[in-house]
Amino acid sequence: MTTEKQPLDRQTMCNRLAMEFQDGWVVNLGVGMPTLCSNYDFGDTDILFQSENGVIGYGPMAAEGEEDIHLVNAGGQHVTLQPGAAIIHHADSFAIIRAGYVDVTVMGSYEVAENGDFANWKTLGRKGGGIGGAMDLAVGAKQVFLALEHTTREGLPRLLKRCTLPLTAVGVVTKVVTNLGLFDTTPEGFLMREIAPGYTPEEVQAVTEAKLIISPDLKELQVK
Amino acid sequence: MKNKVYASFDEAVADIPDGAVFMAGGFASIGVPRNLLAALVRQGAKNLTGISNNHGSMGELMDVGKLVDNGQIRKMVCAFTAAPHPSRAATFEKLHEAGEVEAELVPQGTLVERMRAAGAGIGAFYTATGVGTETAEGKEHREFNGRTYVLELPLPADYAFVRAYRADTFGNLQFRRSQRNFNPIMAMAAKITIAEVEEDILELGQMDPDSIHTPGIVVDRIVKIPPAPKGIWDKPNPRS
Numbered sequence: 001m002t003t004e005k006q007p008l009d010r011q012t013m014c015n016r017l018a019m020e021f022q023d024g025w026v027v028n029l030g031v032g033m034p035t036l037c038s039n040y041d042f043g044d045t046d047i048l049f050q051s052e053n054g055v056i057g058y059g060p061m062a063a064e065g066e067e068d069i070h071l072v073n074a075g076g077q078h079v080t081l082q083p084g085a086a087i088i089h090h091a092d093s094f095a096i097i098r099a100g101y102v103d104v105t106v107m108g109s110y111e112v113a114e115n116g117d118f119a120n121w122k123t124l125g126r127k128g129g130g131i132g133g134a135m136d137l138a139v140g141a142k143q144v145f146l147a148l149e150h151t152t153r154e155g156l157p158r159l160l161k162r163c164t165l166p167l168t169a170v171g172v173v174t175k176v177v178t179n180l181g182l183f184d185t186t187p188e189g190f191l192m193r194e195i196a197p198g199y200t201p202e203e204v205q206a207v208t209e210a211k212l213i214i215s216p217d218l219k220e221l222q223v224k
Numbered sequence: 225m226k227n228k229v230y231a232s233f234d235e236a237v238a239d240i241p242d243g244a245v246f247m248a249g250g251f252a253s254i255g256v257p258r259n260l261l262a263a264l265v266r267q268g269a270k271n272l273t274g275i276s277n278n279h280g281s282m283g284e285l286m287d288v289g290k291l292v293d294n295g296q297i298r299k300m301v302c303a304f305t306a307a308p309h310p311s312r313a314a315t316f317e318k319l320h321e322a323g324e325v326e327a328e329l330v331p332q333g334t335l336v337e338r339m340r341a342a343g344a345g346i347g348a349f350y351t352a353t354g355v356g357t358e359t360a361e362g363k364e365h366r367e368f369n370g371r372t373y374v375l376e377l378p379l380p381a382d383y384a385f386v387r388a389y390r391a392d393t394f395g396n397l398q399f400r401r402s403q404r405n406f407n408p409i410m411a412m413a414a415k416i417t418i419a420e421v422e423e424d425i426l427e428l429g430q431m432d433p434d435s436i437h438t439p440g441i442v443v444d445r446i447v448k449i450p451p452a453p454k455g456i457w458d459k460p461n462p463r464s
Contacts, residue, residue: 032308051402052251052332053251053252053254053402053405054402054404054405055401055402061463064463067460067461068401069254069458069459069460070254070255070389070400070401070402070403071254071401071402072252072253072254072402072461073252074251074252075252076252076253076254076461077461077463078460078461087401087402087404088404089399089404089405089406089407089408089409089437090251090332090336090404090405090406090409091336091337091339091340091409094332094333094336094337095337097333098333098351098352098353117356122306126306126310126321127305127306127320127321127327128304128305128306128317128320128321128327128329129304129305129306129329130303130304130305130306130307130308131303131304131329131330131331131332131359132303132304132331132332133303133331133332133333134331135331135333135334135353135354135357135359136331136332136333136334136353139352139353139355140333140352140353166357166358167356167357167358168357169355169356169357170355170356170357
């Protein structure tokens with residue numbers, strides 16, 4: 001390939017995950033990068049966004065000056081309600097999450113392992129952490145997608161054989177997008193299905209601790 | 225029916241003793257009982273255990289963080305005990321790092337279900353949340369239908385502070401939009417529940433019984449939030 005190397009930006013990463021959402025899915029987006037998934041143009045695909053604070057069926061951000069003082073998503077953003085939205089309390093909201101009514105949760109993460117474990121609530125050397133709803137979503141949602149940079153700021157891999165940080169959940173991750181590609185977690189390990197423009201599988205493997213399985217159908221990651 | 229309206233927040237929190245366990249509602253800065261928390265800061269009770277989604281912010285907003293700043297908190301039970309980055313650490317996190325306050329970090333769904341159990345007469349429950357993580361260490365594990373669960377215990381409190389949209393004089397409460405969050409669960413989990421209310425308090429019979437989220441039998445004291453600047457009213461969250 002002679003294409004110029006082009007790591008994916010965060011919106012492209014999230015758009016690629018959003019392309020996987022199926023008609024009628026209930027989707028939970030984690031705070032931070034994953035919220036970018038809602039910017040994707042879903043066209044006629046009917047997606048229902050749910051947030052931990054009991055809002056089922058929220059829509060775009062409210063315009064400045066038109067915020068409803070009582071209405072936010074889990075990130076504290078003043079969103080709007082779609083026709084057909086429902087509001088429930090926090091215990092019912094997590095009942096819905098644990099019971100599997102959420103089709104996919106998209107989260108950020110510090111680390112993900114080839115066995116589907118991930119770690120996103122506590123960093124090294126700190127006493128406290130921020131679990132929030134991540135552990136409940138991780139075990140309750142039908143699928144767990146992660147969006148994360150392929151390496152740390154220091155260039156260390158985040159796609160590992162085994163996580164080193166305290167775990168959020170065991171063996172639940174189904175799909176991972178990084179700035180270098182799209183990966184499925186399979187019983188055999190990470191399957192690289194799509195790759196950032198201009199990169200070779202060897203270059204991605206060089207910054208990945210886990211052994212990558214390269215899909216025979218590997219293609220350049222593109223957003224429709 | 226008993227009239228539970230108190231004239232001021234200061235009167236409503238006057239009897240809270242040192243060492244009390246309290247809950248405070250709110251999520252992402254919505255539905256936070258800011259007026260009751262401000263009154264508790266003025267009242268000055270010490271050695272308190274707080275139960276809330278988080279340990280408060282580091283900004284100007286009145287929340288649990290102001291009780292921490294004021295040295296009134298001994299322990300927090302919450303779903304966040306540290307900011308995503310150390311540069312944004314609030315007072316609580318620094319005190320926790322220094323060993324000066326205790327923290328019990330609980331996954332959010334388990335946190336609210338433990339409150340629900342306390343307010344629902346449930347002795348304990350099993351959840352799959354946290355299995356294989358630090359939060360399940362030392363707890364009883366049990367398999368049901370091929371899946372592993374961990375035993376979690378109820379989380380009661382002496383006092384619950386909630387913020388509601390509408391109430392009548394008996395304390396029947398209605399919340400609006402995502403203001404509801406933890407509030408109705410906490411109202412049932414505490415021995416004494418105190419509500420701050422946004423709209424003018426209604427007479428008995430003026431609320432549609434089907435519209436009531438929390439029945440007045442679990443609410444003990446209610447206070448109408450006065451107009452600003454005396455009362456604390458929310459502004460929209462900063463855009464991010």
